[in-house]
Amino acid sequence: MLQVSRRLIKGDRRSLSEAISMLERGNPQGTVILRDVFVHTGRSYCIGITGPPGAGKSTLTARLTSAFRGAGCSVGVIAVDPTSRHSGGAILGDRIRMEAHYLDSEVFIRSMATRGSQGGLPRIIKGVVRLLDAGGKDVILVETVGVGQTELDIMGVGDTVIVTLVPEGGDSIQAFKAGLMEIGDIFVVNKSDRPGADQMVAIINSFVGTGDSKGSWTPPILATQATSGQGISRLYEKLHEHRAYLSSSHQLEERRRERRAGEFFEVLQEGLGLKLRELLNVNHRLAALSDEVKRGKLEPYSAGMKLLEQVSLDLLFHRMKSI
Amino acid sequence: MLQVSRRLIKGDRRSLSEAISMLERGNPQGTVILRDVFVHTGRSYCIGITGPPGAGKSTLTARLTSAFRGAGCSVGVIAVDPTSRHSGGAILGDRIRMEAHYLDSEVFIRSMATRGSQGGLPRIIKGVVRLLDAGGKDVILVETVGVGQTELDIMGVGDTVIVTLVPEGGDSIQAFKAGLMEIGDIFVVNKSDRPGADQMVAIINSFVGTGDSKGSWTPPILATQATSGQGISRLYEKLHEHRAYLSSSHQLEERRRERRAGEFFEVLQEGLGLKLRELLNVNHRLAALSDEVKRGKLEPYSAGMKLLEQVSLDLLFHRMKSI
Numbered sequence: 001m002l003q004v005s006r007r008l009i010k011g012d013r014r015s016l017s018e019a020i021s022m023l024e025r026g027n028p029q030g031t032v033i034l035r036d037v038f039v040h041t042g043r044s045y046c047i048g049i050t051g052p053p054g055a056g057k058s059t060l061t062a063r064l065t066s067a068f069r070g071a072g073c074s075v076g077v078i079a080v081d082p083t084s085r086h087s088g089g090a091i092l093g094d095r096i097r098m099e100a101h102y103l104d105s106e107v108f109i110r111s112m113a114t115r116g117s118q119g120g121l122p123r124i125i126k127g128v129v130r131l132l133d134a135g136g137k138d139v140i141l142v143e144t145v146g147v148g149q150t151e152l153d154i155m156g157v158g159d160t161v162i163v164t165l166v167p168e169g170g171d172s173i174q175a176f177k178a179g180l181m182e183i184g185d186i187f188v189v190n191k192s193d194r195p196g197a198d199q200m201v202a203i204i205n206s207f208v209g210t211g212d213s214k215g216s217w218t219p220p221i222l223a224t225q226a227t228s229g230q231g232i233s234r235l236y237e238k239l240h241e242h243r244a245y246l247s248s249s250h251q252l253e254e255r256r257r258e259r260r261a262g263e264f265f266e267v268l269q270e271g272l273g274l275k276l277r278e279l280l281n282v283n284h285r286l287a288a289l290s291d292e293v294k295r296g297k298l299e300p301y302s303a304g305m306k307l308l309e310q311v312s313l314d315l316l317f318h319r320m321k322s323i
Numbered sequence: 324m325l326q327v328s329r330r331l332i333k334g335d336r337r338s339l340s341e342a343i344s345m346l347e348r349g350n351p352q353g354t355v356i357l358r359d360v361f362v363h364t365g366r367s368y369c370i371g372i373t374g375p376p377g378a379g380k381s382t383l384t385a386r387l388t389s390a391f392r393g394a395g396c397s398v399g400v401i402a403v404d405p406t407s408r409h410s411g412g413a414i415l416g417d418r419i420r421m422e423a424h425y426l427d428s429e430v431f432i433r434s435m436a437t438r439g440s441q442g443g444l445p446r447i448i449k450g451v452v453r454l455l456d457a458g459g460k461d462v463i464l465v466e467t468v469g470v471g472q473t474e475l476d477i478m479g480v481g482d483t484v485i486v487t488l489v490p491e492g493g494d495s496i497q498a499f500k501a502g503l504m505e506i507g508d509i510f511v512v513n514k515s516d517r518p519g520a521d522q523m524v525a526i527i528n529s530f531v532g533t534g535d536s537k538g539s540w541t542p543p544i545l546a547t548q549a550t551s552g553q554g555i556s557r558l559y560e561k562l563h564e565h566r567a568y569l570s571s572s573h574q575l576e577e578r579r580r581e582r583r584a585g586e587f588f589e590v591l592q593e594g595l596g597l598k599l600r601e602l603l604n605v606n607h608r609l610a611a612l613s614d615e616v617k618r619g620k621l622e623p624y625s626a627g628m629k630l631l632e633q634v635s636l637d638l639l640f641h642r643m644k645s646i
Contacts, residue, residue, distance in 0.1 A: 028628075031625045031628045031629075032625070034624045034625050035622045035624075035625035038622035038625075042619070052375065052376060053375060054491075123624070127624050130622075130624075168377075256619075257617045257618070257619075258617075260616050260617055260619065261613055261616060261617040261623075263616075263623040263624065264612075264613055264616040264617075264623040264626060264627050265599070265600065265603065265613075266627075267623065267624055267626075267627025267628060267631070268599055268627050268630065268631065269595070269596040269599055271627065271628070271631035271634075272595045272596070272599065272631070272634075272636065273592040273595070273596075275631070275634070275636040276588070276591055276592055276595065276636060277588065278636075279636050279637060279640070280588065282637075283637060283640055285640065289587075290584055290588075293583050293584060293586075293587040294580045294581075294583055294584040294587075295580070296365070296579075296580075296583065298361075299357055299358045299361035299453075300449075300583045300584075300586040300587040300590065301354060301357045301358075301446070301449070301453075301586065301590055302354045302355070302357050302358035302361075303587060303590075304586075304587050304589075304590025304591050304594065305351075305354045305590060305594070306354075307591065307640075308590070308591065308594035308598070310640075311594075311595075311598070311639045311640070312639075313595065313598040313599060313601075313602050313639070314602060314605075314606060315638050315639060316635075316636070316638060316639065317602070317606055317608065317609055317630075317634070
């Protein structure tokens with residue numbers, strides 16, 4: 001076991017930080033660490049907080065951090081930040097909102113940039129959740145931007161998913177209802193002092209009421225004002241209720257199983273994509289083909305499909321050794 | 324050449340519609356049609372319209388459609404609709420906004436759902452653009468939701484990209500500035516009768532002024548009110564200016580070359596992913612591995628990476644025939 005892994009599972013913040021950076025940068029040691037610490041994972045409770053930009057997700061995250069700290073839980077926060085190219089530091093707004101927590105040794109905060117991560121961000125986030133888990137955080141909050149384009153949004157993270165909306169969203173709820181409505185275990189109408197909050201609750205209710213994908217759990221819809229703290233204690237209660245529901249109905253383990261399988265697939269798919277990109281430069285015949293496409297001699301879609309017809313992926317894994 | 328291809332390039336709407344549906348459904352004939360019509364493409368001018376939900380993109384699209392129709396151009400509209408699972412029909416809001424154009428035989432409108440498309444949507448949209456191009460549309464407008472998560476948003480479509488924001492966005496501009504600021508050739512602050520429009524223009528200006536990625540083109544920032552039509556004629560002018568700039572600086576062809584190469588890669592990457600998904604069910608050793616991951620015996624990330632180490636993609640394309 002690597003020294004950094006050993007330290008990480010003992011709760012060393014610096015090693016945790018280092019391991020996350022390795023994962024982000026694609027350093028192969030990051031992978032080794034993940035394997036090292038795997039047996040020490042599974043005890044954290046992970047909460048995803050998503051919604052459109054400007055819904056107050058960061059403030060809500062800060063409030064929930066306080067609530068969990070008040071109950072004696074250690075907290076890990078991952079803020080997925082579409083702003084900056086470089087990761088590691090929180091952006092100004094978040095810094096202010098999270099200020100109270102920066103000096104708390106039981107809170108670990110990490111901002112991650114969506115840019116420049118070569119498409120692997122969802123996978124990396126899952127890895128970071130696992131590292132925080134191994135590092136002994138009782139609760140992990142993952143804050144991401146989402147507009148309900150299910151296949152594009154970063155999700156599938158979180159035992160419980162909080163979807164955060166604002167009253168004015170009624171205007172654009174058409175635009176994201178399907179995706180966000182399906183992934184929410186708890187809905188929050190934040191900034192509920194603004195006009196339209198009641199209508200927004202009613203709109204969400206009309207969608208939530210019709211679905212049955214959540215089993216016997218009916219997602220509650222809560223009005224909050226994260227800046228003043230109103231509604232937070234109720235949200236905190238609902239989080240506990242949902243967790244208890246997941247455990248008693250054995251859905252917690254089932255969700256986690258599916259997540260692991262999905263993650264395995266993602267890693268493979270992404271890896272094949274990277275290998276393909278390399279190959280396009282190295283393999284002469286592929287490069288020639290790509291060039292023909294570029295020059296408009298071949299139609300890209302049909303050329304790609306034609307090429308794929310000739311390819312049997314089975315070959316790749318033929319001489320697979322044990323892992 | 325398929326009959327549907329022949330009819331499509333003669334401008335038959337029904338064949339165009341049919342071809343798009345085939346592409347969406349993954350019908351192999353869709354690929355054949357794309358190849359058939361490829362030599363008849365390249366004459367359309369494609370405009371991407373993106374921005375967060377609620378920015379008024381649909382209304383803007385309807386206005387631009389009118390403007391181009393007024394100049395005698397035929398118009399194709401692709402509205403990427405994150406709402407519904409099934410494609411083909413526009414959602415209510417769009418229907419109302421585009422009402423005037425539905426009876427116009429020189430306007431072809433198509434809504435596409437982001438859901439249930441198994442991740443291939445960006446690729447499919449590019450195919451649809453090509454079909455509309457072959458179908459003789461002079462101008463193609465592609466409306467997509469974007470919050471600036473560059474790697475996730477649907478982009479890379481459009482010779483010219485219009486980024487649409489609203490005055491209140493100032494609050495959340497932190498959240499999307501990086502991504503959206505870089506892709507915009509023209510910025511629009513829509514709903515500019517609302518308070519904060521001037522500040523929003525100033526904020527965008529401060530970002531746009533610093534970049535030089537657009538060569539000698541400085542992206543203009545326009546205030547519009549799409550519902551009343553204010554500012555649209557100016558936007559229309561700027562579109563022509565940008566097109567002229569792209570042509571004279573040879574960037575139009577260069578952008579299109581890069582797009583074609585990117586599309587080829589995307590098709591291959593996605594195809595490999597689909598093959599992998601199949602293989603996970605069929606290949607016994609892979610399936611066993613995936614099951615171990617699911618049951619928590621193996622860490623998904625490192626198991627995937629370990630497997631990838633053993634894989635040489637070169638093998639796949641070894642016996643590649645000509646295309």
